[in-house]
Amino acid sequence: MSSNNESMMFSRRSFVKTGAAAVAGFTIAPSVILGKTSGHVPPSDQINIAGIGFGNQGAGDLQNIADPDAPVKREGLGGMQWATNQPYAGIRIQRARRAADNIVQMGDAGRQPIHHANIYALCDVDTEYGAPIFNAYYKAKRYTDFRELIEKEKDVDGYLIATPDHTHAIIAATAMKAGKAVFVEKPMAKTIKEVRYLRDLAKKTGVVTQMGNQGHNTEGTYQTVEWIRNGVIGNVSEVHMWSNRPMWKQGYFDRPAGQTIPQHLDYDLWLGPAPEKPYNPSALHFAWRGLWDYGTGAMGDMGAHTFDAPIWALGLGMPDKIMATTTPYNDTYLPQAEAVKYHFPAREVESLDGKKKIKMPECVVTWTDGGIKPYRPFELENGRALRECLYVGDKGMMMHGTHGASPELVPNRPNFKEPAKVITRPKNIYVDWVEAIKEGRKAANDFEIAAKLTEIMLLTNIAVAAQNTNITLEYDAANMRITNCEEANNYFHYEYRKGWELPAL
Numbered sequence: 154m155s156s157n158n159e160s161m162m163f164s165r166r167s168f169v170k171t172g173a174a175a176v177a178g179f180t181i182a183p184s185v186i187l188g189k190t191s192g193h194v195p196p197s198d199q200i201n202i203a204g205i206g207f208g209n210q211g212a213g214d215l216q217n218i219a220d221p222d223a224p225v226k227r228e229g230l231g232g233m234q235w236a237t238n239q240p241y242a243g244i245r246i247q248r249a250r251r252a253a254d255n256i257v258q259m260g261d262a263g264r265q266p267i268h269h270a271n272i273y274a275l276c277d278v279d280t281e282y283g284a285p286i287f288n289a290y291y292k293a294k295r296y297t298d299f300r301e302l303i304e305k306e307k308d309v310d311g312y313l314i315a316t317p318d319h320t321h322a323i324i325a326a327t328a329m330k331a332g333k334a335v336f337v338e339k340p341m342a343k344t345i346k347e348v349r350y351l352r353d354l355a356k357k358t359g360v361v362t363q364m365g366n367q368g369h370n371t372e373g374t375y376q377t378v379e380w381i382r383n384g385v386i387g388n389v390s391e392v393h394m395w396s397n398r399p400m401w402k403q404g405y406f407d408r409p410a411g412q413t414i415p416q417h418l419d420y421d422l423w424l425g426p427a428p429e430k431p432y433n434p435s436a437l438h439f440a441w442r443g444l445w446d447y448g449t450g451a452m453g454d455m456g457a458h459t460f461d462a463p464i465w466a467l468g469l470g471m472p473d474k475i476m477a478t479t480t481p482y483n484d485t486y487l488p489q490a491e492a493v494k495y496h497f498p499a500r501e502v503e504s505l506d507g508k509k510k511i512k513m514p515e516c517v518v519t520w521t522d523g524g525i526k527p528y529r530p531f532e533l534e535n536g537r538a539l540r541e542c543l544y545v546g547d548k549g550m551m552m553h554g555t556h557g558a559s560p561e562l563v564p565n566r567p568n569f570k571e572p573a574k575v576i577t578r579p580k581n582i583y584v585d586w587v588e589a590i591k592e593g594r595k596a597a598n599d600f601e602i603a604a605k606l607t608e609i610m611l612l613t614n615i616a617v618a619a620q621n622t623n624i625t626l627e628y629d630a631a632n633m634r635i636t637n638c639e640e641a642n643n644y645f646h647y648e649y650r651k652g653w654e655l656p657a658l
Contacts, residue, residue, distance in 0.1 A: 200310040200590055201273035205299050205324055207286045208277075208438050210338055211315025214365065217583040218313065219268045221289035236400050236439060239524075246536075269587045273309055276302045281417035282438055297419055299324050303331050310334060311361070311590050317441045318449050320425040322347035326655050329354050334361035334590045336583075339457040340449055341600065341607040345633065346646035348611065352604035353658055363586040363596040364603035366457040368556025370585060374462045375576045377553055377560045381466035382505050383572040386562070387548030392463045392518045393527035394542045396555075398451035402435070403443040404489040405481045409433035426653035443486050449614060450487035451522035455555060456610040457603075459541050460520075462557040464606055466544075467513055468502030471630035472609065477616035480523070490523020493613050505575050520613065532564050615644045 204215045212225070276296040277283030287295055296302040303312070311334035314324050322342040325335045329351075341364050342348045355362045368374055381389060411431025414420045420432050427446045442448035463469065474496035479488035495518040501510040521527060529539050530550060540552040543563070550563035562569060579585045579597040589596040608630075616626055619641045627637045635641040649655075 198591075199268070199271045200587060201308050202270045202311050202313055202587075203274040203276065203293075203302060203306065203309045204272065204286075204313045204315070205276045205302070206314060206316030206320075207275065208279075208282055208315075210365070211313070212286050214313055214315055214336070214338070214583070215272060215286065215290070217267070217581070218270050218587065219272050220266050221272075221286075222292050223289050225285050225289040227285040237402060238400070241524075269584055270311075274302055274306050278419045278422045279417060279438075281415070298422060300327060303327050303333070311336065311586070314338065315365070317423075317447045318343040318453060319427045319447045320423075322351060322655060323426055323653060325351055326354060329358050329360050329362075330656055332358065332360060334586070336363045336365060336586050338365035339603075339607070340364075340453045340610060341603050343447075343449060343453075343611075344646045345608050345611050345615075347655070348604050348607045349633065350655055350658070352600045355600040357658060361586065361589045361594075361596055362600040362603075363582060363589070364457070364598055364600065364607070365582065366461055366598050366603065366606070367582055368458045368558070369461055369598040369602075370579050370582050371557055372578070373553055373559050374465070374557030375574070375578060376571070377462045377551075377557050378466040378576060379505065379572050379574065380551060380560060381544065382502070382511065385549070385572065386544060386546030386551050388514050389467055389544050389546045390514050390516055391545035392467070392516065392542065393545070394459045394463075394518070394520045395526045395539075396451050396455040396459065396520075396522040396541065397524050398455050398522055399443055399487075399489070401440050401443045403450065403482070403487045405483055406486050407483075408444075408485045409435045424650070426649035429650060445484060445487060448487070449611065451491070452493075452520065452610050452613045455522075456520070456613070457606055458555040460610060461606055462553065463518065463542065463544065464609065467497075467516060468500060468511075469497050469516065469518075469609075470500060471605070471628065472497050472518075472612065473628055473630075474625050475612050475616045475628060476625045477613060477620050479617055479620065482617075487614070488523075488617065490525050491521070491613070491617060492525070493520040493616060494518070495520075495609070495612075530563060534564055537565075615641055618644050 202218050204211060207215055272290045272293050274294040274296060275283070275287055275290060276299050277287070278297055280287070280297065294306065312324070312328040313336045314321060314328070315338040316324060318340060321337050321340075325337050328335050342351055380386070408430065410433060412433050414432045423437065430446065436444055436447075442454055443450065472495040475493065477491055477493045479491040482488035497516045497518065499515045500513050502513055504511055519527060526539055527543065530543070530545070532550060533539060540561070541555045543552040544550060551560055552563055553560040580588070582596070582598055586596045612628065615635065619626055619635075619638055622638055622640075624638050626635050626641060628634075629636050633645060
C-alpha cells in the first residue's frame with residue numbers, strides 16, 4: 154500500500170473507531186459540502202462490512218449494503234426445497250394485488266445501484282450453499298469459521314450476521330467483544346437469556362447494534378405510531394395478529410435419519426452451541442426454523458415484523474400474563490399452528506411531542522399462526538381482507554400488514570385526515586446502520602429496542618411448552634422468572650455444547 158493510501162486508510166479507520174467521542178468533539182461537514190452524491194461516497198470514506206451466513210436472508214441483506222461485483226447466479230432460493238406450500242381449497246376470490254402486498258424486506262435491493270459500504274469479507278460454513286454469494290462478491294476475502302475471520306480481519310468495521318437463530322448470540326458476542334458493530338437478523342437470539350446478554354454487552358462495549366427488523370424504519374410503522382398516539386381510534390384495549398407461517402416443516406414429526414456429512418459443510422460449526430445430533434440436509438438450510446434445537450418457529454420468523462408496530466405505538470412494556478394453545482408437537486419440531494394470548498398492564502407513555510403523558514389502558518394481544526386468522530370484526534366491510542395486525546379501540550379500529558405496511562381504518566373513513574407526521578424518518582435499516590457506524594451514534598433499531606421486542610416474542614415458546622399445565626403463566630420480567638410454574642423457567646435458556654459458552658460480560 155502506498156503512503157498516500159496508508160494515510161487515507163488511517164484517517165478513515167481512526168474516525169470509525171473513535172465513534173461517539175469523535176462526533177462530540179467536532180462538527181462533521183454535510184455530504185454536499187464534501188462533494189458526495191446520494192448513495193455513493195469516495196472509497197476512502199467507505200466502511201468495511203463482513204457477512205456471516207448468507208443463504209437466503211443474508212444474501213438479500215448484503216445486497217442492500219452493496220451491489221455484488223458480478224451477478225448472483227443461483228437456481229431458485231437456497232434451501233427452499235424444504236419449504237411447504239399448502240393453499241386453501243374451497244371458494245377462491247380473485248383479488249388485484251396491491252402495492253401493500255409487496256413488502257420490500259430487502260430495502261434497496263433491485264433498485265438503483267448502491268454501494269453504502271465495502272463488502273470486505275464473507276463467511277459461511279457451507280461453501281457449496283454459499284457459492285453463489287462467494288462468487289458474486291469475488292473481491293471479498295473468504296472464510297468458513299467466523300472465529301478465524303473476527304480474529305484476523307482487524308479492518309472490518311461491522312458484521313452482518315444472518316445465520317440460524319441458535320448461533321446469533323455466540324457470533325454477535327464474539328464480534329462485539331472485538332469492538333465491532335453488529336447487524337443481527339431477527340430474532341435477535343434464540344433464548345431470552347441470550348437476548349438480555351447481548352443487550353447488556355451492547356451497553357458495556359458501546360458498539361453500534363441493529364436487529365434485522367426491516368419494518369421498523371418504514372412509513373407504515375411511523376404512521377401507525379402517529380395515529381395511535383394521536384387517538385385516532387381512541388384507547389386501544391385489544392390487538393390481534395396472525396401469520397401464514399410456517400412455510401417449512403413443523404408438527405408431530407421425527408427427526409430425519411442421519412446421513413454422511415458432505416465435504417463442503419463444516420457441520421460442527423453449523424451446530425455451534427446446539428446439541429450434537431446426526432446430520433440431515435432437511436434439518437438445515439431454511440428448514441432449521443421449524444426444529445426446537447435451531448429455530449424459534451413462526452413467531453421467531455415473523456413476530457418482529459408484526460409485533461414491532463403495536464409495541465412502539467402502544468408503549469407496551471413486558472406482559473404480566475401469557476398463555477398458549479397449539480396443535481400437537483414433540484421435542485423435535487415446533488407445532489404446526491398456535492394461538493397465544495398476552496396481557497399487558499395499564500401504563501403511561503409519552504406523547505410524540507414529549508410534552509405530556511398519555512394514559513394507556515390494559516391491553517390483550519393475541520397471535521395466531523399456521524394460517525389461522527383471528528375472527529373478522531363485524532365492522533370490516535365484506536370483500537375487504539383482514540390484514541396481519543388489527544387494533545381495537547373505543548373509537549374505532551385500524552389494521553396494517555406485516556412490517557407495519559399501509560395502515561387503514563376499519564370501517565373505512567373516506568374523509569379521514571391523517572395526523573401530522575412528527576416522527577423523524579430514518580433511512581432503511583441497512584443505510585441507518587452503516588451511517589450509525591460512521592457517525593458513532595445509535596441505530597434506530599438497536600439492541601435496547603430490539604431486546605424488548607424479541608423477549609416478548611420468545612415468551613411465546615415458553616407458553617407453548619407450558620400449555621399442558623393448565624396455567625396462565627405469570628411473568629416477573631424484572632427477575633426474568635415465571636412465578637407460578639417453576640418448570641417453565643427451564644426454557645429461558647438451554648445447556649450449550651462444551652466449548653461454545655458465551656464469553657463473560
